[in-house]
Amino acid sequence: MSEDNLIGLAELIEQVKRELLATSPDQETDIPFMSVDSVELELQVMVKKEGKGGVKIYVLELAGGGSRDDVQKVKVTLSPLVNKETLLGLYRKRHPERMQEFVDKSIEALTKNIDDGSTLGDQF
Structure with a gap:
């Protein structure tokens, strides 16, 4: 080499x-x-x-x-x-108007494959 x-x-x-x-x-x-x-x-x-x-x-x-x-x-x-909580706090401070969209998209991503009515906790 x-x-x-x-x-x-x-x-x-x-x-x-x-x-x-x-x-x-x-x-x-x-x-x-x-x-x-x-x-x-x-x-x-x-x-x-x-x-x-x-x-x-x-x-x-x-x-x-x-x-x-x-x-x-x-x-x-x-x-x-920097831990996740600190990053989330910084994001919340910089983009307060987008926090609901942030939460909604996160939940959607986490529950994407759950289509049988069960909750995320039921999968584990």
């Missing part, structure tokens, strides 16, 4: 964070009724010693190269710094 094609662990994590935090294309009219509690990445990485004692960690492709000896498995869990 060419070093030009290697992706650093920090670069991958930064890209995942950017994609998770990206706003929707129509952020003024879309209502965010879902949030991410945490994301767990399980990666195969190659650790390489660089000049002057530095260490670089590269993420391998799925069918990635490298011998079995130099491939390590790493689990990384990303969690938001």
